[in-house]
Amino acid sequence: MEKITMKNFDKTFASQFAGAWISAWNSHDLDRVLEHYEEDFIFTSPMITSVTGEPSGRLQGKSAVRAYWSQALSRLPNLHFELLDTLLGAGNLTLYYRGHRGFVAETFFFSEGHKVAQAAATYSIAP
Numbered sequence: 001m002e003k004i005t006m007k008n009f010d011k012t013f014a015s016q017f018a019g020a021w022i023s024a025w026n027s028h029d030l031d032r033v034l035e036h037y038e039e040d041f042i043f044t045s046p047m048i049t050s051v052t053g054e055p056s057g058r059l060q061g062k063s064a065v066r067a068y069w070s071q072a073l074s075r076l077p078n079l080h081f082e083l084l085d086t087l088l089g090a091g092n093l094t095l096y097y098r099g100h101r102g103f104v105a106e107t108f109f110f111s112e113g114h115k116v117a118q119a120a121a122t123y124s125i126a127p
Contacts, residue, residue, distance in 0.1 A: 013114070014093045018086040021095065025081050028073055034062050037116045041065070045121040047072070047101075076100055102126065 017036070024032035043065050048057045052068055059065050073079060079100055087094040094107040103124035111117040 009088075009091060009110070009114075011088060014086050014088045017093065017108075018083055018095055022081050022083045022097065025079070028079065030066055030069055030073070033069070034066060037062060037065075037119075038111050038113075041116050042118045043068075043121075044119070046123065047121070051075075 021033070021036055024036070040061050042058065042060045044058045046057050048054050048059055048068060051072055052059070059068055081104075082098040083095060084098060084103075085096040087096065089107075092107060092109045094105055096103070096105050098104070101123050103126070104121060106119060106121045108116045109118040
C-alpha cells in the first residue's frame with residue numbers, strides 16, 4: 001500500500017473522493033458508500049444517538065455503521081446530498097454539503113491505503 005503523502009493526497013484525490021462519495025450516497029447504494037471505508041473505521045455523529053440509541057454517538061466497523069445507515073435510509077427514502085465545498089487537509093478532508101437537515105460538514109481521516117479510517121459528521125445548528 002502506498003503511504004499517504006501530501007504529494008498523493010491532493011486536490012485531484014479530494015475531488016475524486018468527494019464526487020464518488022456524494023454519488024454513492026445519492027444512489028442510496030450502501031455497498032458503494034462503504035467501499036470508501038476501512039473495515040473497522042470509526043464514525044461519529046449526533047444522529048447516531050437519535051437513530052440507534054447509542055449514547056456516545058460513536059459506531060465502529062462496517063457492520064455497525066451499515067445497520068445504522070440502512071435504518072436512516074429507510075426513514076429518508078428521498079435522501080439527497082448537494083456538495084457545496086471540499087476542504088483539503090493533511091491526510092484528511094472535509095466535505096461541506098447540504099442534506100435533509102441543512103448544512104453538514106463531514107471530516108474524513110484516511111489510512112495509508114487511502115480508505116477512511118475515521119469520520120465525523122457535524123450539523124448546522126441554524127434554524
